[in-house]
Amino acid sequence: MNRDPITGIAERLCAHAWIDDARCGRDGAVIVLSQQGIDALCRLGRQPLLDGLHTYLADAGHHAASWRWRLLESLPAALCPDALLQAPLPRDALLLHEQQHEGAWNLALRVPLDLVYFPGHFPRAPVLPGVVQVAWALAFAAQRLDTPARCHIMEALKFQQLLRPGDRVDLALRYDAIRHTLHFAYRHGEKAYSSGRLAWSATA
Missing domain, CATH: 3.30.300.30 (ANL, C-terminal domain)
Known part of the structure; x- marks a missing residue:
């Protein structure tokens, strides 16, 4: 045979x-x-x-x-x-679990190995682009906090550690309705990956 x-x-x-x-x-x-x-x-x-x-x-x-x-x-x-x-390569983080506390959200994520952005950024040393981290924060917040899917202003952006294929990371989201500002931070344990404030005008 x-x-x-x-x-x-x-x-x-x-x-x-x-x-x-x-x-x-x-x-x-x-x-x-x-x-x-x-x-x-x-x-x-x-x-x-x-x-x-x-x-x-x-x-x-x-x-x-x-x-x-x-x-x-x-x-x-x-x-x-x-x-x-x-099927097309994934564009989004894998959501492992999430929890809400006093209006703030904490999402446990994993960065897919086959993320569509990796071959172009960078082909021989794949890292998650900062613009994608911001886009993920906006998308997750829009679903949970009813905030806009796009922001007008990005403030105090910090990219401290590289996010790589397969990394496990926690995304914290908090919306300040008075200032129309979304606070986001990617962390895992004591390691801080990135953070910032995404703002809208009062009439957005």
């Missing part, structure tokens, strides 16, 4: 130190990166990581240079590799 080549590719991928699990479709692979793989992604960037996997597969006689790839931290419960491979 001839062995399914797709099965062989998946098994080969699962043997790589960067990968904890893999599922293959017709023309691509969905892979769960190990911590070592996430470190390599942060250090090298997406395309160099994939180039390394292409070489690794080619050494075993598998040619996947034209394949599509999705990089995940865990496999979804209902997984259709081909559908996931055809």
